[in-house]
Amino acid sequence: MGSLTVGISDLKVCKAPDIVVTYALGSCVGICMADKATGIGGLSHIMLPDSTQSLNGKDMPMRFADTAVPMLIDKLVAMGASRSRLTAKIAGGAVMFAAASDRFNIGERNIIAVTEALKKANIPIVAKDVGLDYGRTVYFYPETGIMEVKAASKGTKQL
Numbered sequence: 001m002g003s004l005t006v007g008i009s010d011l012k013v014c015k016a017p018d019i020v021v022t023y024a025l026g027s028c029v030g031i032c033m034a035d036k037a038t039g040i041g042g043l044s045h046i047m048l049p050d051s052t053q054s055l056n057g058k059d060m061p062m063r064f065a066d067t068a069v070p071m072l073i074d075k076l077v078a079m080g081a082s083r084s085r086l087t088a089k090i091a092g093g094a095v096m097f098a099a100a101s102d103r104f105n106i107g108e109r110n111i112i113a114v115t116e117a118l119k120k121a122n123i124p125i126v127a128k129d130v131g132l133d134y135g136r137t138v139y140f141y142p143e144t145g146i147m148e149v150k151a152a153s154k155g156t157k158q159l
Contacts, residue, residue: 006030006043009063013042013075016143025092025136027107029065029114032089032140032147033072033123035081041142042076044068048106049113065113073121088118089127089147089159091138107131127159 001017008028012020016039022030025045034041044062048054051064061067077083093111111130118125129136129149139148150156 006045008045009047009060011042011044011062011068011072011075013040013072013079014142015040015079016141019139019141021137021139023137025138026094026096027092027105027110029090029092029107029110029130030136030138030140031065031069031072031114031118032091032138033076033086034140034142034145035076035085036087036143036145037085038081039143040076040079040081041140041145042072043138043140044072046110046114049109065110065117069114069117069121069123073123086123087126087145088123089140089145090114090118090125091129091136091147091149091159093130094135095131095133096135129157129159 004012004020006022020043022045031044046065046068047063051067093107137150147159
């Protein structure tokens with residue numbers, strides 16, 4: 001079993017028994033998707049909600065929710081996943097600064113953008129661990145579809 005590390009503004013796909021992991025999700029959101037029937041899955045670590053609000057959005061599609069979600073779906077399908085069997089689990093989107101106003105609450109905006117992108121793609125969100133005020137590390141096991149969320153102050157949970 002191998003472990004693929006997904007960095008910030010990155011995504012990776014794999015086939016079981018391999019797993020994907022991303023570290024230090026603060027206001028970023030980790031999007032895990034899998035087709036459990038094939039054991040194919042992937043993880044995207046998005047940093048910002050909307051590529052159209054950025055001058056270089058087209059050059060960095062893995063950074064934004066609106067462009068990374070379709071890219072992850074395409075890579076999963078190219079690897080052999082069935083689009084109709086894909087399900088998603090999401091984590092992150094924390095408010096990392098207490099003084100964050102709504103306008104600057106990137107975590108909340110990321111959660112909304114990821115949810116909208118998945119809805120637009122007809123991919124159901126079957127579990128989530130989002131918001132609040134702490135960082136998370138995510139391990140995703142495509143074979144079982146389990147998303148393991150670790151947080152220093154909250155322990156580990158499996159969704």
